[in-house]
Amino acid sequence: MLEANTVATLAYIILFAPFAAAALITVATLRSKALSAFLSVGSVILGGVLSIILLADQISRGAGAEPVVHQFTWALSRGMAFHIGVQVDFISVLMSTVVGVVGSCIFVYALGYMHGDEGWSRFFAKFAFFAFSMLGITFSTNFLQIFIFWELVGVSSYLLIGYFYQKPSAAEAGKKAFMTNRIGDFGMTIGILLLFFAVRDVFGEIDSLSFETLKGIFTNDGAREQLFAAMGWKAALGAFLIFVGAMGKSAQFPLHVWLPDAMEGPTPVSALMHAATMVAAGVYMIVRTYWLFAWAHDALVAVAYIGGFTALLAASIAIVQNDIKKILAYSTLSQLGYMVMACGLVGAGAGMFHLATHAFFKALLFLGAGSVIHACHSNDIWDMGGLGKKMKQTTWTFWAGTLALAGIFPLAGFWSKDEILAVSHHATALYIVGVGVAFMTAFYMGRACFTVFHGTYRGHGHPHESPRVMWIPLAVLAVVSIFGGFVGAPSSLNPFGEHGLQSFLLVAYLKDGVVHWPVGHGHVEAGLHLDVATVGTLMALGGLLLAWLFYGKGVLSAERVKQRLKPLHTLLVNKYYIDDFYLWLVRRVQQGFAIAANWLEQKIIIGVLVNGIAAGTKDAAARLRKTASGQIHSYVTIVLAGVTILVFWFVIFMVSE
Amino acid sequence: MEIQIAHYLVVAGILFAVGLTGVVVRRNAIVILMCLELMLNAANLALVAFSRVHRDMQGQVFVFFAITVAAAEAAVMLAIIIAVYRQRQTVNVDEMDLMQG
Numbered sequence: 001m002l003e004a005n006t007v008a009t010l011a012y013i014i015l016f017a018p019f020a021a022a023a024l025i026t027v028a029t030l031r032s033k034a035l036s037a038f039l040s041v042g043s044v045i046l047g048g049v050l051s052i053i054l055l056a057d058q059i060s061r062g063a064g065a066e067p068v069v070h071q072f073t074w075a076l077s078r079g080m081a082f083h084i085g086v087q088v089d090f091i092s093v094l095m096s097t098v099v100g101v102v103g104s105c106i107f108v109y110a111l112g113y114m115h116g117d118e119g120w121s122r123f124f125a126k127f128a129f130f131a132f133s134m135l136g137i138t139f140s141t142n143f144l145q146i147f148i149f150w151e152l153v154g155v156s157s158y159l160l161i162g163y164f165y166q167k168p169s170a171a172e173a174g175k176k177a178f179m180t181n182r183i184g185d186f187g188m189t190i191g192i193l194l195l196f197f198a199v200r201d202v203f204g205e206i207d208s209l210s211f212e213t214l215k216g217i218f219t220n221d222g223a224r225e226q227l228f229a230a231m232g233w234k235a236a237l238g239a240f241l242i243f244v245g246a247m248g249k250s251a252q253f254p255l256h257v258w259l260p261d262a263m264e265g266p267t268p269v270s271a272l273m274h275a276a277t278m279v280a281a282g283v284y285m286i287v288r289t290y291w292l293f294a295w296a297h298d299a300l301v302a303v304a305y306i307g308g309f310t311a312l313l314a315a316s317i318a319i320v321q322n323d324i325k326k327i328l329a330y331s332t333l334s335q336l337g338y339m340v341m342a343c344g345l346v347g348a349g350a351g352m353f354h355l356a357t358h359a360f361f362k363a364l365l366f367l368g369a370g371s372v373i374h375a376c377h378s379n380d381i382w383d384m385g386g387l388g389k390k391m392k393q394t395t396w397t398f399w400a401g402t403l404a405l406a407g408i409f410p411l412a413g414f415w416s417k418d419e420i421l422a423v424s425h426h427a428t429a430l431y432i433v434g435v436g437v438a439f440m441t442a443f444y445m446g447r448a449c450f451t452v453f454h455g456t457y458r459g460h461g462h463p464h465e466s467p468r469v470m471w472i473p474l475a476v477l478a479v480v481s482i483f484g485g486f487v488g489a490p491s492s493l494n495p496f497g498e499h500g501l502q503s504f505l506l507v508a509y510l511k512d513g514v515v516h517w518p519v520g521h522g523h524v525e526a527g528l529h530l531d532v533a534t535v536g537t538l539m540a541l542g543g544l545l546l547a548w549l550f551y552g553k554g555v556l557s558a559e560r561v562k563q564r565l566k567p568l569h570t571l572l573v574n575k576y577y578i579d580d581f582y583l584w585l586v587r588r589v590q591q592g593f594a595i596a597a598n599w600l601e602q603k604i605i606i607g608v609l610v611n612g613i614a615a616g617t618k619d620a621a622a623r624l625r626k627t628a629s630g631q632i633h634s635y636v637t638i639v640l641a642g643v644t645i646l647v648f649w650f651v652i653f654m655v656s657e
Numbered sequence: 658m659e660i661q662i663a664h665y666l667v668v669a670g671i672l673f674a675v676g677l678t679g680v681v682v683r684r685n686a687i688v689i690l691m692c693l694e695l696m697l698n699a700a701n702l703a704l705v706a707f708s709r710v711h712r713d714m715q716g717q718v719f720v721f722f723a724i725t726v727a728a729a730e731a732a733v734m735l736a737i738i739i740a741v742y743r744q745r746q747t748v749n750v751d752e753m754d755l756m757q758g
Contacts, residue, residue, distance in 0.1 A: 628756070628757065629754065629757055630753070630754030630755060630756040630757030631750075631751065631754055632689070632750045632753070633681060633750070633751075636680055636681055637681060640677070640681065
């Protein structure tokens with residue numbers, strides 16, 4: 001077990017190493033490609049190694065250990081103090097390990113993928129900055145700090161999605177991501193303020209933004225009742241608004257539209273964004289502030305249903321996509337919906353577990369897709385095919401990722417998906433959604449794999465295996481995706497103890513680990529749930545089998561099904577017209593408001609208030625200046641008149657009294 | 658007839674009025690200057706008169722200062738008038754309107 005000071009110092013190093021790298025590259029080493037790459041990749045690998053040390057330390061501390069909090073006072077204002085620092089506990093260390101390890105693989109891969117790119121140094125500076133922003137969220141001690149880094153993630157994602165800024169679609173996608181996120185962040189701001197002022201009104205001037213302080217209040221029955229009595233319906237509203245922030249970052253319906261477009265960025269960016277950073281931030285924040293959601297039941301129900309709906313919506317769209325990165329993007333959306341649904345069903349531990357395993361296999365799939373795109377110079381899966389023979393490393397790793405995502409025993413996805421299905425077992429509707437999504441996931445991933453790696457090659461040119469610097473990270477991620485799930489296995493060999501990782505996560509957000517869910521109650525034993533696992537595995541195998549029949553064996557014709565279900569297919573291809581609806585909203589409704597506001601601004605504010613006052617003053621001045629004739633006599637006469645009036649006034653009003 | 662405070666004040670008032678009229682109606686800068694002096698001394702006279710009535714020397718001390726300052730002021734003003742005359746060959750204040758707004 002490490003000293004508290006050592007733990008805090010390590011956390012600061014993990015946090016600031018990528019920042020230092022980004023700053024150094026920007027100010028000093030832009031010219032030297034090798035040095036820039038070394039700084040950027042080195043800083044993240046350092047973070048990964050130190051995170052693993054911290055994780056080992058957390059395991060030695062045991063489940064439910066007190067968090068190590070170290071913070072500085074950043075700003076003092078009338079009765080309010082704002083702090084900034086690091087909070088090291090199991091959740092934050094798990095997250096930083098995921099960011100560090102997955103990030104390291106992606107950074108190394110980027111060395112190969114971005115080879116020969118003009119903006120090389122700029123790319124690595126932004127990339128490191130992205131990692132810094134995400135680690136800032138991870139180690140935040142309070143709502144203000146998490147919000148600042150939340151925005152930094154938004155900014156750096158904007159920079160990276162729009163990395164190919166000469167391309168209009170990339171610039172548009174960057175803007176779309178940023179603005180959609182801003183909508184979520186606006187909700188989050190209001191939610192934080194609601195909570196902040198309510199806590200201050202009830203408990204006086206305490207550090208009412210700090211997670212630990214708030215956790216103390218929410219886990220104490222008396223204090224919580226007092227706060228809820230004072231807040232009334234605003235408590236659930238505040239929790240929901242904070243969740244709206246998570247909806248933006250974790251791309252939940254209806255703020256999910258930015259994520260598929262974010263594919264415009266370079267593939268390593270997509271991998272980082274969809275696996276370890278950005279989209280993970282929303283789920284992470286829900287888990288981080290779970291003491292709040294656990295008691296705001298109404299908000300929790302909304303969270304569960306929004307998550308479930310997003311999972312279903314995205315999985316169905318993924319089935320008809322032809323762009324390999326788009327398939328993975330919708331798959332990410334759907335898996336995020338899964339995690340959010342688990343959080344809403346009082347399974348924050350399951351959600352966090354799935355977040356961690358998903359990070360590994362989704363990063364693997366994206367990097368694999370990048371490798372394929374690199375070889376075929378196309379994103380369309382119908383331009384590929386038969387790559388299994390030409391790209392052996394990419395193929396087996398991609399299959400490993402697919403099976404992990406589908407949830408085949410004993411790969412990583414199996415364990416975490418099992419947890420999610422287990423927590424949703426008591427809410428029948430969402431359980432059916434979960435099982436259905438599991439089936440669809442297996443189907444669309446099977447479709448992609450059979451089409452890309454099997455059959456005959458349909459594209460042009462001669463695809464070949466990617467260089468070693470690209471497939472070694474794939475292999476590392478594949479190994480973790482295959483074996484990583486065992487941390488959730490109930491076994492005495494498990495480094496996390498007999499009840500697996502789950503037992504750490506349960507106690508990490510609530511001391512007693514039991515939270516009542518309105519529909520039943522959500523305390524689920526960690527480990528293997530045989531009934532759920534059987535259903536989940538059957539669904540996954542069924543999905544893969546169906547995909548094989550369609551795209552591998554060719555017994556069934558996808559074309560015929562498409563003809564039969566023409567309206568449904570059109571609906572799916574058009575992504576349920578959600579983007580079109582938003583576009584209509586912006587073009588018609590928002591544009592109408594904009595025109596009205598513009599008129600108000602031009603005519604009333606500028607025309608009357610600004611220019612009107614200026615013109616009036618100028619006119620009055622023109623009249624007044626005529627009295628300043630420069631003639632002594634006129635001045636003297638005016639003074640004389642003034643004095644005379646004063647004297648009369650004095651005589652009449654003062655003397656007579 | 659005993660000379661009383663009222664007499665002094667009437668004389669001071671007349672002097673002041675004469676000076677003021679001169680300032681307002683005359684055009685010659687030097688005459689205006691002399692009229693100003695007249696007004697100043699009207700005020701001085703009133704001060705001295707009140708000083709006698711109240712048997713308080715402060716008023717007279719004040720007058721000493723006023724005379725001193727007036728002397729300096731007169732010197733400065735004469736210098737300005739001469740400077741203006743050298744420039745424009747006139748001491749008519751109607752022709753001096755450089756300060757027009």
